[in-house]
Amino acid sequence: MKTLKKLYLLLLLSSCGSPVLMLHAQNTAPDPMKGKGDTASLRKAGAADLDAWSRDAAGTAGSFTNPDTHDWIPFVPGKDDVLSGGILDVSHFVERPGGTHGFLKHDGKGNFVFEDGTPVTFLGGQIDAFPEKEDAEWIVRWMRRHGLNYARSHGFGLPDQAQWDRLDYLVHQCKQEGIYLVLTPVYWTEFEVIGPDGNPVKTSSHVILFFNKNMEMAVRELWKEFYSHKNPYTGLRYMEDPTIVSFELKNEDSPFWALDWIRNGLPVYWKEIQQQFSGFLKEKYGTTEALRKAWTFGDLPSALAGNESLEEGNVDVFEMSGWEVERNDRDVAMRPRKSDQTEFLHGKLGGFYERSYAYLREIGCRQAICGSNWRGHSYSMRFVLEADSHMDYMDQHDYFDHPQGGWRTSDAVLHNGSMFKSPEAGLIGNLAPRQVLNRPYTVSEWNIGAWNEHLMEASFSMVSVGLLQGWDGLIQFVLLPRGIPAEKPVLGNGFFNVGENPSVVLQYPTLARMWHRKDIHEAAPVFIRRIGPSLLHMPGPVPSKFFPEAYMFTHRKRAPGAGEYGHMLSVVGKVGNEFVTDDRPHYEAEGIGDYLDQENKVAGSMNGELAWDWDRGLMMVNTGMTQGACGYIGDMPLDLGNVTFHSTTGYGLVLLTSSEDDVPISRSRRLLLTALGRARNSGTVYGSAAERDRVTDRYASSVSLPPDQRVAVLEPGWSPIITEPV
Numbered sequence: 001m002k003t004l005k006k007l008y009l010l011l012l013l014s015s016c017g018s019p020v021l022m023l024h025a026q027n028t029a030p031d032p033m034k035g036k037g038d039t040a041s042l043r044k045a046g047a048a049d050l051d052a053w054s055r056d057a058a059g060t061a062g063s064f065t066n067p068d069t070h071d072w073i074p075f076v077p078g079k080d081d082v083l084s085g086g087i088l089d090v091s092h093f094v095e096r097p098g099g100t101h102g103f104l105k106h107d108g109k110g111n112f113v114f115e116d117g118t119p120v121t122f123l124g125g126q127i128d129a130f131p132e133k134e135d136a137e138w139i140v141r142w143m144r145r146h147g148l149n150y151a152r153s154h155g156f157g158l159p160d161q162a163q164w165d166r167l168d169y170l171v172h173q174c175k176q177e178g179i180y181l182v183l184t185p186v187y188w189t190e191f192e193v194i195g196p197d198g199n200p201v202k203t204s205s206h207v208i209l210f211f212n213k214n215m216e217m218a219v220r221e222l223w224k225e226f227y228s229h230k231n232p233y234t235g236l237r238y239m240e241d242p243t244i245v246s247f248e249l250k251n252e253d254s255p256f257w258a259l260d261w262i263r264n265g266l267p268v269y270w271k272e273i274q275q276q277f278s279g280f281l282k283e284k285y286g287t288t289e290a291l292r293k294a295w296t297f298g299d300l301p302s303a304l305a306g307n308e309s310l311e312e313g314n315v316d317v318f319e320m321s322g323w324e325v326e327r328n329d330r331d332v333a334m335r336p337r338k339s340d341q342t343e344f345l346h347g348k349l350g351g352f353y354e355r356s357y358a359y360l361r362e363i364g365c366r367q368a369i370c371g372s373n374w375r376g377h378s379y380s381m382r383f384v385l386e387a388d389s390h391m392d393y394m395d396q397h398d399y400f401d402h403p404q405g406g407w408r409t410s411d412a413v414l415h416n417g418s419m420f421k422s423p424e425a426g427l428i429g430n431l432a433p434r435q436v437l438n439r440p441y442t443v444s445e446w447n448i449g450a451w452n453e454h455l456m457e458a459s460f461s462m463v464s465v466g467l468l469q470g471w472d473g474l475i476q477f478v479l480l481p482r483g484i485p486a487e488k489p490v491l492g493n494g495f496f497n498v499g500e501n502p503s504v505v506l507q508y509p510t511l512a513r514m515w516h517r518k519d520i521h522e523a524a525p526v527f528i529r530r531i532g533p534s535l536l537h538m539p540g541p542v543p544s545k546f547f548p549e550a551y552m553f554t555h556r557k558r559a560p561g562a563g564e565y566g567h568m569l570s571v572v573g574k575v576g577n578e579f580v581t582d583d584r585p586h587y588e589a590e591g592i593g594d595y596l597d598q599e600n601k602v603a604g605s606m607n608g609e610l611a612w613d614w615d616r617g618l619m620m621v622n623t624g625m626t627q628g629a630c631g632y633i634g635d636m637p638l639d640l641g642n643v644t645f646h647s648t649t650g651y652g653l654v655l656l657t658s659s660e661d662d663v664p665i666s667r668s669r670r671l672l673l674t675a676l677g678r679a680r681n682s683g684t685v686y687g688s689a690a691e692r693d694r695v696t697d698r699y700a701s702s703v704s705l706p707p708d709q710r711v712a713v714l715e716p717g718w719s720p721i722i723t724e725p726v
Helices: 079-083 133-145 161-177 213-228 259-265 267-285 288-294 329-333 335-362 378-388 426-434 457-469 508-517 689-693
Strands: 006-011 021-026 073-075 104-106 112-114 122-126 150-154 180-184 190-194 200-204 244-248 368-370 394-400 441-448 473-476 525-531 574-579 602-604 610-613 618-622 626-631 643-647 652-658 671-676 679-682 685-688 711-715 718-723
Touching (some): 104 368, 133 161, 150 473, 213 335, 267 288, 378 394, 378 574, 394 426, 426 441, 426 574, 457 473, 457 508, 457 610, 457 626, 508 626, 508 671, 626 643, 685 689, 689 711
Parallel strands (some): 122 150, 122 473, 244 368, 394 441, 441 473, 525 574
Antiparallel strands (some): 006 021, 021 643, 073 718, 104 112, 190 200, 618 626, 679 718
């Protein structure tokens, strides 16, 4: 085979015997400059044959397909797959046992290192904290086989005796197999504490713990009991075990959201928040009259209401929803009040982090510590990021097509759109601008809704862009199976469970190779948002040519104006934030316009290794080690230097990678070709939510999607799981 200058491979996946994908591979080195300044090279002749999808509607919100699946291929994962070895086994990237290099640290430059100086990055998925022991053994071997070294579980509270045994055994198995864990017991966990009025209260710590000392102490006690627990299988307390690699103070919380939940549901705590805000303002301004003057902007009326008084301690705190928009004089008049409120809430978050970090170190916790992974309303993200940047590392969450109307597929609605056709860049557009460049950055929850027909875009794009951005850890929610496969597995009713979906899991033998080998090189920064003192608490988004500021969410539709860079700048090179002690200009690399063509909707990385065409709905990877594409690949020749792909299937993924880890495609004697189509259960039927709900949308109050964009799964289907041939 090595004597051939050209290799022609015909891959037959169709049950009728006809060729459906042609791969033409050339043993010639790719031009490292190919694609530079030529983002339009993505546009080859031909348009995708979208079969059941009409060309106009393909990938848009509200569209769906119910194709003829008679030739789709059954996918039946088996218990013994984890022992089968072969080209899909990439366990050699996962060093075992875990913890041999000591505890996790950061190097001060934005990277993870172990205590002995060994650099490390992590790739993995959400894991059930309490699997049965046989399932625990199987899950960690499944992870190793797929090249995964990282898992997270959260929100389980303090385990009971049986749960402790299962969790201890899981930690033991992970340690043996080289899997590192993030265990976060506190989420909506309820605590019984004495409230501000002296009466007992049983409630979640959400938001309250940033303001109430008794709740903070209750959370500390849970931390202490949990991390002081001694694992009989390892002989180590949790805080002594480097396999438990990091400590997250709390899942998804900040003082910048859910304030109305406290106002309406827990008035005793709301009064305490008002008193604390009033105390903050009294220390700053002294008197109510001085505050009234300080909160008067120009000739507009003061933003202090007539019944609010520092002496009464009743100055209100508002939800920040919509604060980025000034619609009238009243909104403009709120500017000084907004600045004081964000300063107050920012101080509450930072103070909680500082106290908690010191406490955990005091009781002996040696893990890397991060704050939380939540934002808040409007432009509150920068305050969260600033507070997080004082911890050992930073973590964030984001989803594309998150379920609305219910958590089960039978209740939820989705828009079913393609992230690759989204000008907001979906997960990438939200997550990349949240990085702070002097701290390691992980994303411990991310996915596209599991029943979105474009699900495969999530894993491919996050690994590819995560490498380009230099991210340090990725945990797909919920990537890992819950246990040994059932005899007749089906895609379940959970909205994010993707561990049995072949369009996702079969990517990982290639994605893990890409991740651990760093096939896509970390890019140099192309835009750094520098936030100094005058910008931190300004009452609005930080102005810059790169929009959005990180408060923006995927449903926003504003297009970049003249001289602005939209979300796709994150494909050109590294983007992020720096919190600086003086006011200085944002950093902007030269020549961005050569790689970002917003008019024609094409972006390419400056290093030539990644490109995104959001008009066609396609992302391409082009490196010496891995080449391919995901999205609307049909009837559009993809020339990537060493290989040209031509697929007659409208939508899917094709990837060619060298399975010799130090040999590029051009010289490799062992290549892995991955060709994946959409997957679903047998008999799955999609439709509009109106078809399911008949008369009215029963969940309309909790659904923000317009009625014409609400897609529902009318029939989840049955075994076997089937996948479209490519």
